[in-house]
Amino acid sequence: MIAEAGLAALWLAAALALLQFVLSVLGLRLAHIAGDRDDRRETAAQLIAGVRPVAIVQGALAALAFVLLITLFVRSDMSVLLVATNSHSAKPLIYKIAGAWGNHEGSMLLWVTVLALAGAGIALIERRLGEATLVATIGAQAFIALGFYAFLLIASNPFARLNPAAPEGQGLNPLLQDPGLAFHPPTLYFGYVGLSIAFSFAVGALVMRDVGPPFARAMRPWVLGAWIFLTLGITAGSYWAYYELGWGGWWFWDPVENASLMPWLAATALLHSVNVLAARDGLRSWTIMLAVIAFSMSMIGTFLVRSGILTSVHAFAVDPERGSFILALLAIYIGGALALFGLRIGSVRQGATFELVSREGGLVFNNLLLSVILGIVLIGTLYPIVAQAMGTQLSVGPPFFNKTTGPIALALMVGMAVGPMLRWRRDDGGAALRRVVIPAGVAAVAGVVLLIAAPGAGPFPILGLALAAGLAVASVLPLFRRDLARVPLFTYGMILAHLGVAVSIAGMASERAFTVERLVAVRPGETTRVGPYAVTLIGIAPAIGPNWSALEGRLRVQRGDGTPFLMGPQSRFFSAPPTVTSEAAILTVADGQLYTVLGQLDGAGRVQLRLWWKPYVTLIWLGGAMIGLGGLLALIGRLWRERRGTRRQARQEAWA
Numbered sequence: 001m002i003a004e005a006g007l008a009a010l011w012l013a014a015a016l017a018l019l020q021f022v023l024s025v026l027g028l029r030l031a032h033i034a035g036d037r038d039d040r041r042e043t044a045a046q047l048i049a050g051v052r053p054v055a056i057v058q059g060a061l062a063a064l065a066f067v068l069l070i071t072l073f074v075r076s077d078m079s080v081l082l083v084a085t086n087s088h089s090a091k092p093l094i095y096k097i098a099g100a101w102g103n104h105e106g107s108m109l110l111w112v113t114v115l116a117l118a119g120a121g122i123a124l125i126e127r128r129l130g131e132a133t134l135v136a137t138i139g140a141q142a143f144i145a146l147g148f149y150a151f152l153l154i155a156s157n158p159f160a161r162l163n164p165a166a167p168e169g170q171g172l173n174p175l176l177q178d179p180g181l182a183f184h185p186p187t188l189y190f191g192y193v194g195l196s197i198a199f200s201f202a203v204g205a206l207v208m209r210d211v212g213p214p215f216a217r218a219m220r221p222w223v224l225g226a227w228i229f230l231t232l233g234i235t236a237g238s239y240w241a242y243y244e245l246g247w248g249g250w251w252f253w254d255p256v257e258n259a260s261l262m263p264w265l266a267a268t269a270l271l272h273s274v275n276v277l278a279a280r281d282g283l284r285s286w287t288i289m290l291a292v293i294a295f296s297m298s299m300i301g302t303f304l305v306r307s308g309i310l311t312s313v314h315a316f317a318v319d320p321e322r323g324s325f326i327l328a329l330l331a332i333y334i335g336g337a338l339a340l341f342g343l344r345i346g347s348v349r350q351g352a353t354f355e356l357v358s359r360e361g362g363l364v365f366n367n368l369l370l371s372v373i374l375g376i377v378l379i380g381t382l383y384p385i386v387a388q389a390m391g392t393q394l395s396v397g398p399p400f401f402n403k404t405t406g407p408i409a410l411a412l413m414v415g416m417a418v419g420p421m422l423r424w425r426r427d428d429g430g431a432a433l434r435r436v437v438i439p440a441g442v443a444a445v446a447g448v449v450l451l452i453a454a455p456g457a458g459p460f461p462i463l464g465l466a467l468a469a470g471l472a473v474a475s476v477l478p479l480f481r482r483d484l485a486r487v488p489l490f491t492y493g494m495i496l497a498h499l500g501v502a503v504s505i506a507g508m509a510s511e512r513a514f515t516v517e518r519l520v521a522v523r524p525g526e527t528t529r530v531g532p533y534a535v536t537l538i539g540i541a542p543a544i545g546p547n548w549s550a551l552e553g554r555l556r557v558q559r560g561d562g563t564p565f566l567m568g569p570q571s572r573f574f575s576a577p578p579t580v581t582s583e584a585a586i587l588t589v590a591d592g593q594l595y596t597v598l599g600q601l602d603g604a605g606r607v608q609l610r611l612w613w614k615p616y617v618t619l620i621w622l623g624g625a626m627i628g629l630g631g632l633l634a635l636i637g638r639l640w641r642e643r644r645g646t647r648r649q650a651r652q653e654a655w656a
Contacts, residue, residue: 194226
């Protein structure tokens with residue numbers, strides 16, 4: 001009865017989402033036309049008062065449905081179709097749990113669960129917005145949830161029964177049987193849903209014509225939280241693909257990777273705009289527009305991954321009817337929001353103005369560059385799909401993206417370095433130039449040193465490393481001559497995030513400039529060199545895991561005169577479903593990684609080995625972690641300041 005209880009909880013949650021939306025619309029409409037009639041005002045107040053508790057109960061029911069689905073996977077209930085097709089009784093517990101969202105239906109249930117819980121969170125804790133704007137926001141969130149509830153209940157029921165029950169499950173895709181699956185998708189979904197909240201705030205503010213600093217201050221923590229989760233999810237997903245797929249690369253411009261990158265680019269621009277609106281009452285239209293675009297990008301990503309038009313380890317759906325359903329939702333949500341934006345944006349007042357040379361001007365410059373990169377990635381991702389629909393087969397790969405986005409990213413780094421050193425509202429151009437002398441000098445010196453020491457590295461990697469050095473210095477300059485104990489925590493967060501960008505860029509440029517790759521076929525006892533390492537094949541031995549068997553290469557690795565050690569890349573075989581995967585063996589040291597992959601055995605007794613030496617490649621993910629941590633510090637700092645301000649105001653009111 002667990003599956004039936006889960007389905008019932010899902011139906012009840014959908015019904016409450018509908019009720020939540022209807023209460024919001026009727027309550028706001030009746031309040032608008034009530035005039036002097038006390039009975040109408042009282043009825044409107046009652047309707048509006050019911051929105052918050054309904055949203056909370058809806059979130060609880062959606063969470064219950066998801067917990068029951070996890071229970072079915074843990075129990076290996078093969079009478080449930082989803083469990084039988086995506087799990088196996090012999091799987092380790094962590095993969096049984098992660099298998100609940102490692103498929104199409106389960107991932108969509110996770111999506112709608114987080115969506116409903118986010119709406120419940122707004123209803124529970126949000127007190128900064130006016131009641132009407134808050135109710136409009138919660139109503140918009142319910143409207144978004146309704147579409148996904150309908151999708152699950154009509155086209156993708158996660159609790160569908162299988163009669164008769166399967167004797168054993170087909171198993172989870174072996175490429176997904178990794179601890180990264182337990183972390184990567186949920187963090188991305190939290191990020192996507194956070195953008196849905198920003199979208200709902202924007203819709204609520206447009207409906208009630210309430211775009212201003214209070215609206216931005218209410219929306220900012222949700223945007224910042226979504227951005228943190230997206231940052232960590234993309235960083236974790238990059239490393240997961242790097243070590244799991246055995247390709248030796250950290251980013252492939254795969255359409256599914258782009259599907260997560262595009263919302264992050266929009267969220268980054270939105271985060272800067274909402275900060276300006278909250279603190280300086282500027283960029284009102286920018287903030288609304290970017291909130292709509294950010295959620296639109298997450299919807300487009302959902303369509304790409306779950307429509308069946310892509311083939312990827314991340315792409316679950318293969319039924320075109322599901323893709324049509326999601327496309328319809330995309331048209332309704334994005335089309336409706338853009339129509340509302342067009343109708344109401346004229347009523348949004350301009351807000352505070354600023355000069356071109358100012359911190360606001362620097363943020364607009366950065367947002368424009370982020371928008372250009374977003375447009376390039378969007379076109380490069382969708383163009384092959386559109387061309388294929390018209391009968392033309394083509395591919396847009398890394399060369400296109402690297403050549404088009406690379407120069408813009410370098411310009412963006414310059415903007416990141418200069419922007420935080422500008423003054424709000426208006427600055428003097430000469431004074432601003434004097435402030436950037438030190439980071440510009442550091443970048444120039446670093447570039448000259450690299451040209452001399454590594455002339456074959458290439459112009460873009462050298463520029464990237466030089467600008468990373470300048471950005472790193474510029475990131476910490478705001479602390480110069482300040483009392484560090486009095487610097488706000490959110491300022492430290494900004495500094496750490498910008499410093500993390502410099503670290504990541506340095507890792508990307510180093511990986512591109514200095515990576516050494518060797519593809520060799522060796523017999524036992526033979527030695528080959530890659531970078532500073534000598535790698536000797538000792539032999540091949542069998543290995544057994546919890547639900548796989550493998551051939552493991554025994555490699556003796558030595559750096560110079562150092563102590564030798566063993567590495568063991570594997571070729572694994574999974575029986576459920578039958579799949580062969582490559583498990584890389586990776587050695588991480590202070591100045592980089594040695595990456596080894598075991599290939600096929602040939603008829604002459606030789607074994608293929610693919611070896612990479614990647615200097616400073618780990619800086620890519622260290623920088624990503626620093627960016628996420630910087631965002632977390634900024635979030636804590638903002639919430640702490642708001643809480644302290646609320647307490648101070650309460651004390652003043654009590655004394656009055």
